[in-house]
Amino acid sequence: MTGFKALRGQDRRGRWERREHLGRWGDFGGEGPPRAAGPGAARARPLIVTEDVRLLDDLLRLCAAAGAEPEVHHTLPERKGSWEEAPLVLVGDDAAARCRGAARRPGVMLVGREQDDPAVWRLAVEIGAECVLRLPDAEGWLADRLADAAEGAAEHAVTVGVIGGRGGAGASTLACALAVTAARAGRRAMLVDADPLGGGLDVLLGGERAEGRRWPDFAASKGRVAGTALEDSLPRLHDLSVLSWDRGETVTVGPDAMRSVLAAARRRGGVVVVDLPRRVDEAVAEALAQLDVGLLVVPAELRAVAAAEQVASRVRMVLRDLRAVVRGPCPAGLDGAWIAEALGLPLVGELPQEPALSDALERGAPPGARARGPLAAFCSAFWERALGPEGGARS
CATH class of the missing domain: 3.40.50.300 (P-loop containing nucleotide triphosphate hydrolases)
Structure with missing residues (x-):
């Protein structure tokens, strides 16, 4: 996909890896798949970290279309748990340097507009981002992820x-x-x-x-x-x-x-x-x-x-x-x-x-x-x- 480059390929391959896991149930004697969060569980809000006004406008627009209400910060949030508990963390390439030292966790994505900037990849690795997204090319993929977060999607049925x-x-x-x-x-x-x-x-x-x-x-x-x-x-x-x-x-x-x-x-x-x-x-x-x-x-x-x-x-x-x-x-x-x-x-x-x-x-x-x-x-x-x-x- 143009505009999407994964640092680790688990997201694109996740569906097939899951099927392989289910295929190893044999006679269904194992523990089965991981359990989904209950539908009544509280839903955390996606986290956006950026000072880039234009980028923020685009991300807010995608959040609105997906029905997700984000939490927005210019740097790492001071409130304990905001970074760790968010279902998705979108870090603008302008704010990546300020997010060094944040706890490593899945679901962190580095988002920006500049193409082929080698420094971006170094920053992505430093903050533990799983992929680098370039707008507007990656808007469709990101909108799906935001919608998953809004619905509280966890483990598939x-x-x-x-x-x-x-x-x-x-x-x-x-x-x-x-x-x-x-x-x-x-x-x-x-x-x-x-x-x-x-x-x-x-x-x-x-x-x-x-x-x-x-x-x-x-x-x-x-x-x-x-x-x-x-x-x-x-x-x-x-x-x-x-x-x-x-x-x-x-x-x-x-x-x-x-x-x-x-x-x-x-x-x-x-x-x-x-x-x-x-x-x-x-x-x-x-x-x-x-x-x-x-x-x-x-x-x-x-x-x-x-x-x-x-x-x-x-x-x-x-x-x-x-x-x-x-x-x-x-x-x-x-x-x-x-x-x-x-x-x-x-x-x-x-x-x-x-x-x-x-x-x-x-x-x-x-x-x-x-x-x-x-x-x-x-x-x-x-x-x-x-x-x-x-x-x-x-x-």
Whole structure:
């Protein structure tokens, strides 16, 4: 990116490093990802240190656009903790020399306008800046970071995609149950319906008439979507936020919209569950790129295994961490371990039948509503292994 030069590459590579970390969960027996700060936590203000009036005007403009209210100083702030507690520190190149000796911390950026000044790099190293930003070229990148600070963005949500190995595999049911179970455990949860031909997950949850925005309202989205605004605008069903489809004319959601909306959902923390179609178009590829793990639901049938193999080959072109969930009952000679091995995928577990599920859905109860039912037990065990008992807890 023009105008952006990192002294250490962790920010640009952070998303991929995180995915590698999640991929090392193995059978989800580890501690899981770092926990996000609770949504009720107090939000510190970004810190700006500069005496350059023109630079300050530009930084204040970017803060206003991002909804961030900064704390401004001409030199190191006297108040104890201002430098250390700010989510982001923007040091003007005019003030860098006055910030020597400040505590080393992440999130410090040296900002200016002069190009290719060797002295700037020396100053950046002296104050522990992680990158040097040149305006106006780096305005877009900096605006995103400021918006993250304004939203209190910390650890991204653990994002799980659910895909059917064949039609009628039960992927939508499992996706809903995972989200419902996470919400019942007190975690911030969002359910995203990425299958426009699936009939709408709000129907499966008994909320097709609930007020709130659906996918057609976001179809033209590009760039950054505010995570808080997204969450607040969606229907709230069974203590979780749901982004589904309406029953109107089919609207195409392109890759830009899928990327923007899912990125906003992930910035809110907690968990995000995405119900995915079996085909992989550009929009679905964008969704797959933001997943931490994918679950391929495969009924215990030879024909289903053959179909799932085709789906898996396409999904794994984008998503590295794809795992199998085998839906029982398993006939003699065919079990979950054999099916997972045939697909070349790790086995998450065997999903047992829940005879009362159809009757519960007819009564308007969502999948996973029976806390002691087999489906809810499977989902609870999945989250327990993936996140730990309090991972991503909602405060």
